[in-house]
Amino acid sequence: MAQLRLALNQIDSTVGDLEGNAESVLRWTRHSVEQGAHLVAFPEMMLTGYPVEDLALRASFVEASRASLRSLAGRLAEEGFGEVPVVVGYLDRCEQAQPRYGQPAGAPQNAAAVLHRGEVVLTFAKHHLPNYGVFDEFRYFVPGDTMPVIRVHGVDVALAICEDLWQDGGRVPAARSAGAGLLLSINASPYERDKDDTRLDLVRKRAQEAGCTTAYLAMIGGQDELVFDGDSIVVDRDGGVIARAPQFEQGCVVLDLDLPAAAAEPVTGVVDDGLRIERRVVSAEPLAPYEPEVTGSEAPRLEDDEEIYTALVVGLRAYAAKNGFRSVLIGLSGGIDSALTAALACDALGAENVYGISMPSRYSSEHSKDDAAELAVRTGLHLRSVPIGPMFDAYMESLGLTGLAEENLQSRLRGTLLMAVSNQEGHIVLAPGNKSELAVGYSTLYGDSVGAYGPIKDVYKTYVFRLAKWRNRAAAERGHTPPIPESSITKPPSAELRPGQVDTDSLPDYDVLDRVLKRYVDRDLGAAEIIAEGFDAATVHRILAMTDRAEYKRRQYPPGTKISPKGFGKDRRLPITSAWRES
Numbered sequence: 001m002a003q004l005r006l007a008l009n010q011i012d013s014t015v016g017d018l019e020g021n022a023e024s025v026l027r028w029t030r031h032s033v034e035q036g037a038h039l040v041a042f043p044e045m046m047l048t049g050y051p052v053e054d055l056a057l058r059a060s061f062v063e064a065s066r067a068s069l070r071s072l073a074g075r076l077a078e079e080g081f082g083e084v085p086v087v088v089g090y091l092d093r094c095e096q097a098q099p100r101y102g103q104p105a106g107a108p109q110n111a112a113a114v115l116h117r118g119e120v121v122l123t124f125a126k127h128h129l130p131n132y133g134v135f136d137e138f139r140y141f142v143p144g145d146t147m148p149v150i151r152v153h154g155v156d157v158a159l160a161i162c163e164d165l166w167q168d169g170g171r172v173p174a175a176r177s178a179g180a181g182l183l184l185s186i187n188a189s190p191y192e193r194d195k196d197d198t199r200l201d202l203v204r205k206r207a208q209e210a211g212c213t214t215a216y217l218a219m220i221g222g223q224d225e226l227v228f229d230g231d232s233i234v235v236d237r238d239g240g241v242i243a244r245a246p247q248f249e250q251g252c253v254v255l256d257l258d259l260p261a262a263a264a265e266p267v268t269g270v271v272d273d274g275l276r277i278e279r280r281v282v283s284a285e286p287l288a289p290y291e292p293e294v295t296g297s298e299a300p301r302l303e304d305d306e307e308i309y310t311a312l313v314v315g316l317r318a319y320a321a322k323n324g325f326r327s328v329l330i331g332l333s334g335g336i337d338s339a340l341t342a343a344l345a346c347d348a349l350g351a352e353n354v355y356g357i358s359m360p361s362r363y364s365s366e367h368s369k370d371d372a373a374e375l376a377v378r379t380g381l382h383l384r385s386v387p388i389g390p391m392f393d394a395y396m397e398s399l400g401l402t403g404l405a406e407e408n409l410q411s412r413l414r415g416t417l418l419m420a421v422s423n424q425e426g427h428i429v430l431a432p433g434n435k436s437e438l439a440v441g442y443s444t445l446y447g448d449s450v451g452a453y454g455p456i457k458d459v460y461k462t463y464v465f466r467l468a469k470w471r472n473r474a475a476a477e478r479g480h481t482p483p484i485p486e487s488s489i490t491k492p493p494s495a496e497l498r499p500g501q502v503d504t505d506s507l508p509d510y511d512v513l514d515r516v517l518k519r520y521v522d523r524d525l526g527a528a529e530i531i532a533e534g535f536d537a538a539t540v541h542r543i544l545a546m547t548d549r550a551e552y553k554r555r556q557y558p559p560g561t562k563i564s565p566k567g568f569g570k571d572r573r574l575p576i577t578s579a580w581r582e583s
């Protein structure tokens with residue numbers, strides 16, 4: 001047996017910020033080396049950020065990534081960390097043409113490198129490319145065809161990149177065939193509700209298949225609609241958990257692993273899935289065990305509501321920070337959607353950076369104004385009131401609108417007003433629409449749907465209530481003031497665009513609506529299958545027709561944090577112009 005002190009850096013990176021990301025690698029390598037690490041790892045595409053989308057198609061960006069990698073190798077050595085191998089993800093290109101994938105020479109690759117003694121000693125590309133959900137890596141990348149193995153202090157470490165673990169075959173069985181003592185996978189795995197359990201099961205299963213200890217290093221942070229929740233995992237060859245990092249927290253997991261010593265006669269040649277073993281020896285001599293030994297720990301897990309709420313906070317914070325904004329602006333109606341959005345914003349950016357505007361019209365109830373004011377008092381956000389009556393009257397005088405046009409005008413005036421204040425004061429506008437509304441198109445185009453980011457666009461209305469209650473309960477348990485006024489939670493949802501209007505005038509009860517939507521949107525079931533589950537046929541047809549009709553509206557909605565297996569974003573790509581009707 002040999003001992004290896006492994007440092008898994010569960011950190012954030014910013015798409016396109018090659019310099020800043022390289023600085024992070026240097027900083028965290030310093031930290032890892034100070035902890036005595038023999039092998040230091042960083043997440044998938046750490047240098048470029050993930051996902052880079054069509055930036056991968058730009059040769060200038062690919063070249064900049066390659067140059068940045070080489071320069072990083074040199075800087076690590078200059079800083080005195082050259083003896084410690086560093087595994088880091090980056091964007092590369094393939095030297096040879098790949099007719100099998102229809103790609104000419106120079107096609108991009110989702111790659112990783114081992115840096116040692118100032119050199120890039122080994123590079124390899126992801127073998128299995130994900131091409132479903134939010135991923136379309138076959139659009140960009142050519143898969144790798146090697147099985148990289150590095151010998152570090154007498155241990156053979158097989159390397160893999162994210163999806164390599166998710167699909168059968170390839171690098172997991174190849175690691176076993178290559179006789180690896182450790183399988184190290186670097187990842188950028190976007191958050192989804194319940195995915196942590198799936199990942200844990202996956203890593204345990206793959207460790208057993210690979211027949212060796214398996215380390216799964218995850219990224220944290222946010223990129224547009226995606227959140228990366230961390231939760232790095234190390235399991236032994238029987239699938240027993242050795243260490244689990246905290247969810248949503250940046251940090252470095254350092255632990256000593258007792259691993260089988262590498263064979264004197266290493267396996268070479270082509271193994272599973274046609275993967276050619278490519279080996280490098282970075283340090284052959286086994287080290288004496290370190291004292292004291294660093295053992296793994298399992299960070300406590302967040303319960304489901306807290307986990308989802310935290311993902312929403314992280315997604316919003318990342319979007320604002322990475323796009324250069326410190327403050328946000330929200331129309332506060334006193335209702336639950338804008339209240340939850342405001343609570344999230346206060347948690348993400350601090351109440352001092354959250355600006356609310358109450359914009360009452362002649363149809364606004366007293367409680368809508370009072371509840372907005374109460375929200376401001378409870379959270380400490382800035383609130384002002386700008387009645388829209390005079391603007392509304394001016395439009396009506398010029399245009400003489402009636403019915404829906406008159407109703408929507410109020411929402412549009414609020415949208416225009418928010419964008420005007422955004423321009424003037426520099427806060428980005430948050431769109432407070434939820435997933436149920438987005439599904440059926442229950443919002444006004446260029447009205448309440450304006451904004452830069454939709455923090456709750458992947459949260460069904462029934463879950464909006466649940467999260468609001470959880471947030472209030474969590475505050476009370478910590479001895480803090482619950483942020484959301486009780487009456488915002490208990491009153492019937494209303495758009496207040498005409499006297500006495502409530503959402504259920506136009507929509508089925510949210511409980512039924514959400515259950516049907518989960519089947520149609522999240523699971524892609526057809527009308528017949530949903531009705532067969534016992535739902536009222538007329539209600540199902542109505543909901544499906546509304547959902548289909550609203551595609552054009554969704555396409556114009558701002559991006560927002562994905563928390564479900566199928567959010568309205570890159571996950572769900574439907575034609576706007578379509579004659580197909582389920583009903």
Ligand SMILES: Nc1ncnc2c1ncn2[C@@H]1O[C@H](COP(=O)(O)OP(=O)(O)OC[C@H]2O[C@@H]([n+]3cccc(C(=O)O)c3)[C@H](O)[C@@H]2O)[C@@H](O)[C@H]1O
Nearest residue numbers: 404407408411437441442443444445448494495497506552
């Ligand atoms: N296929 C298509 N492709 C592109 N554009 C299309 C289109 N079909 C209609 N349009 C355009 O869209 C317009 C209709 O959309 P839009 O103007 O939004 O109006 P619309 O969807 O007809 O009405 C908005 C609905 O949302 C409700 N609402 C509004 C505000 C807040 C809330 C809430 O509770 O949160 C609810 C409101 O009560 C009403 O039922 C049409 O006049 C047309 O210009």
Ligand SMILES: Nc1ncnc2c1ncn2[C@@H]1O[C@H](COP(=O)(O)OP(=O)(O)OP(=O)(O)O)[C@@H](O)[C@H]1O
Nearest residue numbers: 331332333335336337338358359360432448494495
């Ligand atoms: N009187 C108002 N003052 C400020 N903003 C408003 C007002 N009415 C509506 N809005 C904005 O428009 C959005 C749509 O709200 P609306 O009241 O129509 O229904 P909702 O979807 O139930 O939202 P909420 O639960 O926040 O009320 C609100 O979230 C808010 O941002």
Ligand SMILES: NC(=O)CC[C@H](N)C(=O)O
Nearest residue numbers: 130162163166188189190
């Ligand atoms: N970056 C990746 O390859 C991610 C794909 C993987 N299935 C995941 O969601 O974690």
